[in-house]
Amino acid sequence: MSPTATIILIVVILVVIAAVVYGVQVMRRKQLQNTFGPEYDRAVADTGSRTEAEKELREREKRHASFELKPLSPEAQSTYAANWEEVQIQFVDSPVEAVTAADDLVTRLITDRGYPTAEYDDRLANLSVEHARTLEHYRKAHEISRRNSAGEANTEDLRQALVHYRALFADLLGADPVPSTGTTTPTAPVSAPAAEESTSEAPAPRTPADESPARDTSR
Structure with missing residues (x-):
């Protein structure tokens, strides 16, 4: 394989990896939006950061899973x-x-x-x-x-x-x-x-x- 072909292959692999990572992020974001509804937007507004808000909401989910609800x-x-x-x-x-x-x-x-x-x-x-x-x-x-x-x-x-x-x-x-x-x-x-x-x-x-x-x- 020529150096040019190798570079192209590496670029393609990186693009595919980036697309997969982005797709996972979008899917997780959509899941949080469906779960929390208007609370998702409130968390983003309160923290001023979508990343921080989503981290907080995932922590809420983990905490909620530990409750013995009935x-x-x-x-x-x-x-x-x-x-x-x-x-x-x-x-x-x-x-x-x-x-x-x-x-x-x-x-x-x-x-x-x-x-x-x-x-x-x-x-x-x-x-x-x-x-x-x-x-x-x-x-x-x-x-x-x-x-x-x-x-x-x-x-x-x-x-x-x-x-x-x-x-x-x-x-x-x-x-x-x-x-x-x-x-x-x-x-x-x-x-x-x-x-x-x-x-x-x-x-x-x-x-x-x-x-x-x-x-x-x-x-």
Whole structure:
């Protein structure tokens, strides 16, 4: 083989290797984008580097794989749905307390699903692997809850917080906690729309006239 042919062969091999490496990178990037949805773009924006963001997201996947996550039993689902219904009824007379109760209930559900007890930011990272598409709802609800604790949230803010909490709550629960019966105000579907979309049409928590009496879940 002549020196020229050897050089051409080496160049071709290098081009093929580069194409394979690039293809693998594209495939892995696409996989991360499919897994994390809007959280992928948020991670890129937060880190300022696509490479660093993808490294962080892969670390989240590894950490998530170590969790012993478990689905809720039908009995636990029913109990949580009843508890949520009570929170919505409580909102009518005590919206401030209801939003606090919603935050506590969501946190308890996160723990019962098998996610480790963690600080809020860590909780977001842990949830982002399987619940990325409702995570922005959680952020907005948490921010309103923080303002609520400082006495800075009005009733409409609190109503929106409950709508946002319900989106993540339903995602974790695996069912709409207050399904429509055909005679009550329609509720949002389980696969809640991304929080970037308008929530102005989201239903308000139902009133006592709409609700059946809260079940006693203390037993």
